[in-house]
Amino acid sequence: MRPIRIVLGWQLIVTAILTLVFAFLWGAHAALSAALGGAVNVVAGCGYAFMVARGKSSSVGEALRGIFRAEAVKIVLILVLLPIVLKNYKDIVHAAFFTSFVITVVVFAAAIAVRDAEPDKPRSLGDS
Numbered sequence: 001m002r003p004i005r006i007v008l009g010w011q012l013i014v015t016a017i018l019t020l021v022f023a024f025l026w027g028a029h030a031a032l033s034a035a036l037g038g039a040v041n042v043v044a045g046c047g048y049a050f051m052v053a054r055g056k057s058s059s060v061g062e063a064l065r066g067i068f069r070a071e072a073v074k075i076v077l078i079l080v081l082l083p084i085v086l087k088n089y090k091d092i093v094h095a096a097f098f099t100s101f102v103i104t105v106v107v108f109a110a111a112i113a114v115r116d117a118e119p120d121k122p123r124s125l126g127d128s
Contacts, residue, residue, distance in 0.1 A: 003114035004049040011042050011104045018103065022096040030093040036085050037100030044077040045108055 015038025023031030048070045055066030082101075086092065 003111045004045070004052065006114050007108055007111040008042060008045050008049065010107050010110070011038060011045060014038065014103055014107050015042065015100060018096070018100045022093070022100075026093055026096065029091045030096040033089070033093040033096040034100040036089065036092070037097040038104045040078060040081045040085065040101055041104035041108060043081060044074045047077045048074040 015035060018034040018038060019031045022034040051070035051073045052066065055063075055070070057063035057066055085097070
């Protein structure tokens with residue numbers, strides 16, 4: 001779960017930075033749009049993390065099924081939340097919303113680069 005927590009934290013940081021940037025560039029509606037774009041992926045990432053955390057696998061096949069289910073939950077949440085935001089927020093700034101959304105998708109994909117455990121300690125020459 002450590003990599004997912006780290007990546008969700010990265011998504012929150014990126015969303016906050018983009019919110020501030022768009023607030024400075026285009027004002028309050030752009031800032032809120034950027035925040036909502038990032039929030040869609042943060043919520044979807046939380047759904048993914050929930051599904052992964054509750055899965056208990058004793059084989060590679062079960063682990064893969066759990067990951068696919070978690071990914072399906074994430075996609076469904078995105079497909080539900082995007083239209084809700086776009087329909088209900090009439091003053092949305094599309095450039096800010098989709099920029100934040102896409103960047104946070106890329107950040108979530110970076111989870112593969114996060115190690116789950118502490119790096120191995122260097123071995124001495126006598127260790128095998």
